Amino acid sequence: MASSAALTSTTSIVAETTNTRFLRVGKTSNTDRYASKGIDRNFVVDDASINNPEERGGWAGALEKLKSLKIIKSVSRSVSKTTNLFSDKISPALSLKSKLQVWSNNKKSVPFVRKELGMEGLDDVELTQVKNFKFYDDYVTSQLPVWSKKELTPDEYYDEYLVQQALVWAKKDVDVDVVLKRLGLDTMPAATRPEAVSYKYYEEFVAGLMRSWMEKEVPVTEVMAKFKLDKLTGQELLNHPNYKYYKNYVKNNLKAWAGDLKSYEYVVEKLGLKGPRGKLLDRHSNFVFLKKFGTHADKYREQLWLKQSVTSYDAWKRLGVDRVRETMRKSSDSYVAYKNYVNLIDDYIVDLKIKEGVKDENLPRLTSNDASELELHEKTLIWEGMKRPEWYVKFSLELDGLKEAALKKAANYQHYKHYLDAKNAVKHT
Structure with missing residues (x-):
């Protein structure tokens, strides 16, 4: 029987999320689509050693060697089956944390884990209330960078799950860098991120963030910092992949301010352009938005009012x-x-x-x-x-x-x- 030391020595990729729990949504009908297809255990025979007549008495020795290889191969397969059987049989005796390690090492699918934790057939609300949800959450979160690193194209189950997950992250106001890491995008050059399979979930996350920020009236200067743009200037700022989101957020605020008939001075302050003694910070990166407000405020107001059916x-x-x-x-x-x-x-x-x-x-x-x-x-x-x-x-x-x-x-x-x-x-x- 395997020792507990052997289990604890296994490198775990499960990251416990003790502070935050996220909603898991998906169908349970999917099979282990992304489970390992199995390890190739076929031995590669060295032709040079087989053809060497001096090796173990010529061809007879070579034949004996082949027989031994077949025996080893057979034993290997038996061990493999025994190992899988062992992991299935021993897991009930393990702690849930150790089970997660075993399942992760065996590349078990999310539906498998959900079934093993007794969470099949539960709706979204029930799912988050069951005793084992914490472990389910840990396992799924740990798999996100694995799927992304292997460039797996999510099927309907995972696609639905990740879209919902992105919205939950937005609601929780998770740091953008944390989400990039979870989606396996943090190690990629910013310019190539849009080409990644998981990038669309980052965009879903950002869209949800901005809706939440607009509802909460989060200041544009704070949003600039959340997007990691507050220390950038010039072309470096304009080329940053998050700048387009920030620009859109500011523009939505400009429209809202115009619709509320806010004054020019109000907008100056909200854009963080009011310096010492009331001096206008015309070199600030937000100054371009102030100029836009000055020339487009009437149009913004009219379009917003019409959209809101203002009589x-x-x-x-x-x-x-x-x-x-x-x-x-x-x-x-x-x-x-x-x-x-x-x-x-x-x-x-x-x-x-x-x-x-x-x-x-x-x-x-x-x-x-x-x-x-x-x-x-x-x-x-x-x-x-x-x-x-x-x-x-x-x-x-x-x-x-x-x-x-x-x-x-x-x-x-x-x-x-x-x-x-x-x-x-x-x-x-």
Whole structure:
């Protein structure tokens, strides 16, 4: 019987994750696809020794040697079978930690380990609550660099597992360098990482990270450090594989700040560009984003509001158009921003119907039921100036489908009539 010393001397690749446990998801129907195909135990016979007539009495000696080799080969196979049988029979008597070592040495598959630990048929929640989950987690985590190093193309089981695992890592905010190591990407040159089989799981992880960071409003300067970019400048920064992710994160923040109507000074501070005594750090690598915000803030805001289905009245209130003195309203920045957004809404909905053939019942209605008479009047004037089609004005005022009697009694009829009067007046000029 093997001694415990023989077992403990075996080099273990199982890395215990005592502080963090990760969700394992996958089908249990897969077989040992990535298990070892077996070690080639065939002996290579030296032709020179066989052909040497002096070796063990010439050909007779050679034949005797061949017989002995066959015996050794047979014994080797028997030992191999006995060893496998031994590992299967002895494992119940071992501690779970030692079992993991044996299974790892024998290249057992994840479904095998899951079955041996009594975790078959469990859903995600049940899986993480069972007593043996810690050992299952340790084993699977230890196999990630093994699969990656051997450049194994994951099948459906492993692909599904790794995609889910990447999202769990993101939720746990695991350090990017740690994930690179787990996926076997840390030893590869940064430029060649995208060619690796496991790189797509790193991208899944980063995408999940950025969603989590946006929800938590993690500062861009902190994200820069998380991506290991804070000590880089110039071309070295731009060429780093993580820079594209950082750039995308900052751009998403720029859009959010524009949508929230944040001030230029607010953005300066958030980008880490405020130096001693309020001096602008124009040599900082984030300065390029400040310039982008200055030139694209209006576009960012409009596109974000449209995506969020912000109504024209909501825009009117956010921009404070009604607070501007009437004599100055049309020339104010607030009114110009409001007018541009109304035109964006109108172009979008008209194009949906005319160019894409969307039916009226499926078109978005971005006129609020709470809209003030003043806002509706100003919007009607914009429609008149842009010569919007009659069907669109009726649609936006929620007058479409009404017969004449009901139409004239509707609350918004006065605005529709104003539009018609202006349209007819143009015809007679």
